[in-house]
Amino acid sequence: MVKTVIFDMDGVLVDTEPVHYDVSLLQFKDLDITVPDEMYHTFTGNSNKMIYQKIKDNFQLAHEVEELIEAKNKLFLDAFDKKEDLYLMPGVKELIIDLYNNGIQLIVASSSEMAIINKVFERFDLNPYFTHKVSGEDFPESKPNPAIFIKAASYSKAPIHECIVIEDSTNGITAAKAAGIFCIAYKGESGKGQDQSKADMVITDFRDLNFEKIKNINA
The missing domain is CATH 3.40.50.1000 (HAD superfamily/HAD-like)
Structure with a gap:
């Protein structure tokens, strides 16, 4: 039983996936990178630690993974609080x-x-x-x-x-x-x-x- x-x-x-997607696009724009939707969809279910390690490696970013995660979470929490629907x-x-x-x-x-x-x-x-x-x-x-x-x-x-x-x-x-x-x-x-x-x-x-x-x- x-x-x-x-x-x-x-x-x-x-x-929450649309919120994650929208704020990710904002962050990617700030980073001056383009993450194809085909790549983005493979992230579903992964932790931010794994996602941003992949992004850092793929786009050869100088940022630390923890820095990228912190920026994403701030964007997400702000958007979450403002999103009424x-x-x-x-x-x-x-x-x-x-x-x-x-x-x-x-x-x-x-x-x-x-x-x-x-x-x-x-x-x-x-x-x-x-x-x-x-x-x-x-x-x-x-x-x-x-x-x-x-x-x-x-x-x-x-x-x-x-x-x-x-x-x-x-x-x-x-x-x-x-x-x-x-x-x-x-x-x-x-x-x-x-x-x-x-x-x-x-x-x-x-x-x-x-x-x-x-x-x-x-x-």
Whole structure:
């Protein structure tokens, strides 16, 4: 029986991907570089540490990776605070409440920095439902490396085979499967262009999930 659900955040709980994209374009313009969309889409699910190391190497930037990340996060947090039309994914809050009320432990495992995770959780009042928040900034390698999900599962009140992951990105799904965890892929607008074929299940609407459908999913 499923005892713990591990959620990715960007593209799963909230569609922050357009904000990330817009502020990244601003930063790339400031850096006088052009990052093709084909390259940008491969970053989805990666930590900023990995993304900016790739950018630094590819464009031979003199900036330190930490400097680039700090500049990006400042742009993102400013844009996040100003963007009024930013909402949780349809049906996900209802699913979270349903799972919580039925005793399912909830954990978030996001490639974003903890400052951004906390900002999202405070804005949408998610803190009461989740026992742990795991950030990709704490790991030397990000998704598709499974370390973040192995760590998240270590916080579970149950064995890893009683956990499931809800992800949207190719890198995230690959990481979940490498960790040996059942993975549900959410195919939302921001998930377009992501290969979700390795997921155990694909949904397009969180209203298709509830406690009764999830509890015996990997029994």
